Amino acid sequence: MKLFDLTGKSAVVVGGGGGLGKAIAKGLYEAGAKIMLADIAEEPVKKAAEEIGSDVVWFVGNAAVEKDVEALAAEAIKKLGKVTILVNAQGFNKKQDALDIDVEMFRQMLDANITSLMLTGKHFGRHFKENGYGKIVNLSSVRGRIATQGPGNAGYCATKGAVDMLTKQLASEFGPFGVTVNAIGPNITMTPPMMAVFEMRAKAAGISVDEYLTQQGNAIPMRRMGQPEDLVGTSIFLAAEASDFMTGNILYPDGGLTAIG
Numbered sequence: 001m002k003l004f005d006l007t008g009k010s011a012v013v014v015g016g017g018g019g020l021g022k023a024i025a026k027g028l029y030e031a032g033a034k035i036m037l038a039d040i041a042e043e044p045v046k047k048a049a050e051e052i053g054s055d056v057v058w059f060v061g062n063a064a065v066e067k068d069v070e071a072l073a074a075e076a077i078k079k080l081g082k083v084t085i086l087v088n089a090q091g092f093n094k095k096q097d098a099l100d101i102d103v104e105m106f107r108q109m110l111d112a113n114i115t116s117l118m119l120t121g122k123h124f125g126r127h128f129k130e131n132g133y134g135k136i137v138n139l140s141s142v143r144g145r146i147a148t149q150g151p152g153n154a155g156y157c158a159t160k161g162a163v164d165m166l167t168k169q170l171a172s173e174f175g176p177f178g179v180t181v182n183a184i185g186p187n188i189t190m191t192p193p194m195m196a197v198f199e200m201r202a203k204a205a206g207i208s209v210d211e212y213l214t215q216q217g218n219a220i221p222m223r224r225m226g227q228p229e230d231l232v233g234t235s236i237f238l239a240a241e242a243s244d245f246m247t248g249n250i251l252y253p254d255g256g257l258t259a260i261g
Contacts, residue, residue, distance in 0.1 A: 002241065003240060003241050003242040004031065004236055004237065004240045004241075004242055005031065005032055005240070005241075006028055006031040006032040006033035006085075006236070006239060006240060007031075007032035007033075008032070009032065009033045009034070009084045009085055009239070010033060010034040010035075010036075010076075010080035010081060010082060010083045010084055010085065011025070011028045011033045011034070011035055011036070011083070011084070011085035011086070011087060011239065012035075012036045012038060012072070012076045012080075012083055012085070012086050012087070012124065013025040013028070013035065013036070013037050013038065013087040013089060014038045014039070014063050014072075014086070014087065014088050014089060014090045014116070014120055015038075015039060015063075015087075015088065015089035015090030015091065015139070016035075016036075016037030016038055016039055016045055016048055016049075016058070016087075016089065017037065017039035017041060017043075017044030017045035017046075017047070017048050018039070018044070018089060018090075018191065018193075019189070019191030019192055019193070019194075019228050020089050020139060020186070020189060020191060020228050020231060021037070021039070021048075021087070021089030021090070021139075022037075022048040022051070022052070022228070023228035023229055023231060023232055024087055024089060024137075024228075024231055024232060024235045025037055025048070025052055025056075025087070026051075026052045026232070027229075027232030027233075027235055027236055028085065028087070028235065028236065028239060029052050029053055029056065031236050031239075031240070033085060033239070034055070034080050035049075035052065035053070035056045035057070036056070036057045036058065036059060036075075036076050036079060036080055037049050037052075037056060037057075037058045037059070038058065038059040038060070038061060038063065038072050039058075039059075039060065039090075040060070040061070040062050040063070040090075041060070042060045045058045045059075045060060046058055057079050057080075059071075059072050059075055059076070062116075063088075063090050063112075063116035063119060063120055064111040064112055064115050064116040064119065065119075066119050066123075069116075069119040069120055069122075069123050070123055072120075072123075073123040073124055073127060077127065082127075082131055083124065083127055083128075083134075084128075084131075084133060084134060084135060085134070085135045085136075085137070085239045086120060086121075086124045086128075086134070086135070086136045086137070087137045087139070087235065087239070088116070088117045088120055088121075088136070088137070088138045088139055089139045090112060090113075090116055090117075090139075091109075091112050091113040091116070091139065091159070092109065092112055092113070093109070093153070093155070093156040094108075094109060094155065094156075095152035095153060095156075096152060096154070096155065097151040097152060098151060098154040099151075101154060101155065105155070106154075106155045109155045109156065109159050110155075110159060110162075113156075113159035113160065113162075113163065114159050114162045114163060114166065117138055117163060117166060118166060121136060121166070121170050121181070124136070125170070125174055125177075125179065128174070128177060128178075128179045129174070129177040129179065132177060132178045133178045133179065134174070134177075134178070134179040134180075135179070135180055135238065135239050135240075135243075136170065136174075136179065136180070136181040136182070137182060137183070137184065137235055137238045137239055138163055138166075138167050138181070138182070138183040138184070139163075139183070139184055139186075140160050140163040140164050140167070140183040140184060140185045140250055141156070141160040141163075141185050141186060142185050142186065142187050142252060142254050142257050142258055142261065143156055143157045143160045143161075144157070144160030144161045144162075144163055144164040144183075144185055144250070145161075145164070145185060145250070145252075145258055145261075146257075146258060146261040160185075163183060164183060164185075164250050167181050167182065167183040167248065167250065168181075168248045171247040171248030171249075172248065174247075175247055175248075179247075180238075180243060180244065180246060180247040181247055181248065182238045182243065182246060182247060182248070182249050182250070182251065183249070183250040183251070184231055184234050184235060184238070184250070184251055184252075184253065185250050185251065185252045185253075185254065185258070186226055186230070186231055186252070186253055186254055187220065187225075187226045187254035187255055187257045188216070188225065188226065189225075189226040189227065189228055189230070189231070190213075190225050190226065190227055190228070191228060195209075198212055198213060198216075213225050217255075220254070220255040220256050220257045220260070221255060221256030221257075221259060221260065222255035222256050224255065225255075226253070226254065226255055230253050230255075231253055233253075234251050234253045237251075238251070
């Protein structure tokens with residue numbers, strides 16, 4: 001259906017070497033878009049590009065460094081032509097009790113999770129303004145809306161709350177140029193890095209990983225943990241013509257957590 005067809009579109013997926021970024025990029029690619037992946041490390045982004053398609057290009061740089069973002073935008077335009085979609089899937093979470101937080105680590109999270117989105121929004125936003133059209137999809141989290149009961153997520157919740165508000169403000173500023181800016185707020189998702197965390201928690205609780213995942217999944221309405229692929233449909237919608245009149249919104253493919261949280 002044309003509303004969800006990305007044929008002729010070009011997408012840059014920042015954080016494309018990670019589990020969520022790769023899954024989203026693969027979905028956009030299968031919907032017809034040309035793809036450039038960008039990430040801070042070469043090996044994962046190169047591997048992800050090879051897994052998605054032989055014509056997928058990639059770029060290595062730090063999205064929290066402005067000269068790297070300028071270089072990324074220039075390279076994307078050179079290789080893809082007119083870029084129409086920007087996906088910001090970069091960032092990380094370092095769990096620290098607020099009473100013992102490492103301020104330097106907190107600053108690193110601010111840079112990775114929010115400064116980088118401002119920089120990519122700035123430089124790709126200029127390109128979109130020139131073309132009179134563009135789609136920006138930011139990866140937020142349910143933790144931008146609801147806090148966790150236990151300690152450890154002060155930095156993550158703060159940065160994801162900032163992602164939500166930056167999404168809204170850029171939507172306000174870019175709307176007159178024909179550019180939409182929206183965000184996706186998933187629940188905890190079973191990416192390889194998170195699986196290592198789940199294994200550690202299951203061991204500490206004296207149960208198997210399967211038992212742990214079942215317990216966690218049963219705490220939300222859909223009764224299962226989220227998979228990277230659960231973000232793909234929402235991403236395609238926000239990148240496609242189907243969402244041309246939607247901007248400044250955060251959508252939650254979260255299994256129902258925010259409905260009860």
